[in-house]
Amino acid sequence: MKRVIFLLLVILAVAASSQICSYQDILDYLNLTTDNSVFRLTRPVLDHTRPTVVHLDVYLYAILSVIEKTQTFVPFVWCSMRWINERIKWDPAHFCGIDRVSIPHEMVWKPDLFIYEMIEKDDSPKSPYLFLYNDGSIFKEEGLRIVSACNMDVHKFPFDTQKCNISIGSTLHCMDELLLQPFSNSSRATQFSKELIRIHGEWEFLHLLVSKSNLSYHDRLWDQLVYTVTMRRKPLLHVLNFLLPVLFFLTLDLASFFIADHRGEKLGFKITVLLAISVLLLILNDILPSMSSRTPLIATYCIVIFGLMLLSVLVTILVTYLLEKDAENLQRESWVDGDNTVKADNTKEEEQEHTLCSCISEASDAEKQHELVPISEEVSSSIQTGETHVLLLILDELKEMQKTLRVHHSCRSKGKYAMWAARINGAFFFLYVITVSLFLPLLYMEWTSETQ
Template sequence: MIHVAFLLLIVFTDGSSSKKVCSYQDVVDYLNLTTDNGAYKLTRPVLDYNHLTVVKLDILLYAILAVIEKTQTFIPFVWATVMWNNERIKWDPTQFCGITHISVPTEMLWKPDLFIYEMIQKDDSPLNPYMLVSYEGEVSSEQDIRVVSTCRMDVHKFPFDTQRCNITIGSAVHTVNEMRLSPFSNSSRATQFTREVIKSQGEWEFLQLCVTSNNFTYGNRQWEQLIYTFTMKRRPLLHVINFLLPILFFLTLDIASFFIADHRGEKLGFKVTVLLAISVLLLILNDILPSMSNKTPLIATYCIVIFALMLLSLLETILVTYLMEKDSASSEKLRLRDELEDKQEKVKINNCNTVEKRRTCCSCICKASDGEKQHELLPVAEEVNNSIQSRESRVLLLILEELKELQKTLNLQLSCRHEVGKFGHWATRINRAFFIFYITTVSLFLCLIFIEWNS
């Protein structure tokens, strides 16, 4: 019985010890993958140089980090997957306990020399140090890349614009006879995956990711390119609140200033203040928009036209104020002339009173003398009467001259008042006509500019 148990123990011990143990290092040793083995990394991994290396590429947009209009720069954060076949790598998974994939350092295998044509700054983010290798020889590399690329932007409809920026990927050395590029996902699938994985959009709303292929020829050689076009729409709310609405509010204040009295200096100072505020907003706009553009941005047209209308309104206010001041100066001259004439009339009246007193005294003297010595002073009385008659005629002539002078003065005053009223009348007519022109022009311009923005 003891011998039977011993035999059974030996059998079970041999069975358990015969179970095979595998590791990834076994596969690496089988393939002879080492950093010193140049067969895997020096040349294109094909057994026959006539064989094409098909590289499958897949790019997903993970975040829109920045879109800088001033420098025409597009900065996305993308997830790139590159797959190709290495004909020198193959193993049987059944010989290695069913191992179908291994991960190896990137410097141990050949990688396609892909680069981004629009990239203007090297990516400093750390790269994934490993690649995944399958038993059939398929190698895949996944990298997250912060791409600083140039993008030709159309800011004509800023801030209601839609931008399309390209990321063009191709090989620097291998032509279409050696390597072909193929998108792993079509446009609809890439758009759907991007919408699922995108985390940050900021000011921009992602719309579509389009994938196209293009051949680039230089000399006698031809290269294949994959073009990923990112379509995104700006969210304009921030710019509307911070820029468009304030300018519209300043325009409304300028229109409301027409109800301020023209003869007061506050109207002119108020318009100058509003014009300076618009100038500050124009300086802010200059920091946003690029220096060169194919078309004049509508927001620049919006600002310049409103600025020009407000400047024209300021000039109209200066003209009306000048006319009103001229009217006031004429009124002041007329008032001073009236006061001077009143003083002259008072002096003349006093002179007339003095003459009358002298006449009365003379008549009294004549009456007294007539009662006492009528027979003695008869010739003297006659002379006195003649002198009195001559004085009366002189007074009548003086009164006639005064009436003529008064008539001339009245005519002059009426002409001056007519001239004074003429300036005020012209100022009122100019103000009314310009107000109608201003309201009509502003309404038509705002309608046209918003229709153009929405088209």
């Protein structure tokens, strides 16, 4: 008898060891089919007073884009959820040790979770299956492309650090029906995200903070999990394409003070530089959002430099006007002096001729008195023919030399308007250099200071 029992046990053990099981056997055992509404219509609890606990994890996989103009944050995240269906259980020993099975997600109830900041429908491909474990726990993983609204502070653009929230909660079930718990804490979620992340783009991922919050509405509380993504902008591209060109234009405007003021090139050069800054301001307007809580520092940077260049153009116009007015006054004075000189020269010539004639007449009278007629005729003829001509030539040369000296003196001398122009130009250049020397370091300190 003992031998028969022993043989039966051996046969049963061999049969058990050679048993073939399938996933369908488990589904048949649970009566889990698409037509069975018990598992998918209502919240999967045996006691309605007991809430369903959903364990959730979100990891950042890529930062696709951050659009400041529309204040939109577009990441790609990997989301995993786990909850328990109290109506589902089986013993793996009865099914060849199978402890989990994958089923279509339409066959069981799923928590109605959504992202509060979502502004566009997710169009990323979804996994059609989820895992069902023998203890009733259900595990679901999927990737999400999130287009969410984010309140961005662009005060320190392009050296800014942004924080965008991904708030996850239930649409219908409040806290007494559905609770959310994170799988991982902040440090673990940050570490996993840095290992998983593939695309940074313009931004550098810094930290992923996990926190819980409650939403109150009509005396009811909804549980929420908030994932705060902290990221820092890479400013090199904006520095090379925007900040440095503006600084170069500022340097050119400072160098233009060494161009001569009486020429038109200085004013044209300054206006050209001013137009170049205007084009860069239009580019900045396309980048920054229309509304912001604080004025961006880069806008202050451009406006101050634009204002300095505008004042520089106005001062150049004023200096040019004063120099032209001074030149007109000097020309008018030279004309008056020339007329007076001509009149004085003519008067002197007449006096000299009158004196010469009187001398000749007196000499002739004296010669008549002494009866020296041959001698007087010889002297008179020699004076009229030789000495008079030489004296007139000397007077003409002296007049020409006097005019030349007067012209050189008028060109070299400065009038009162030219002196005022030189003073205004020097004072503005000094104030220009002082303003730039103070403004740029203060702006740099504000840019590099830590956000409170």
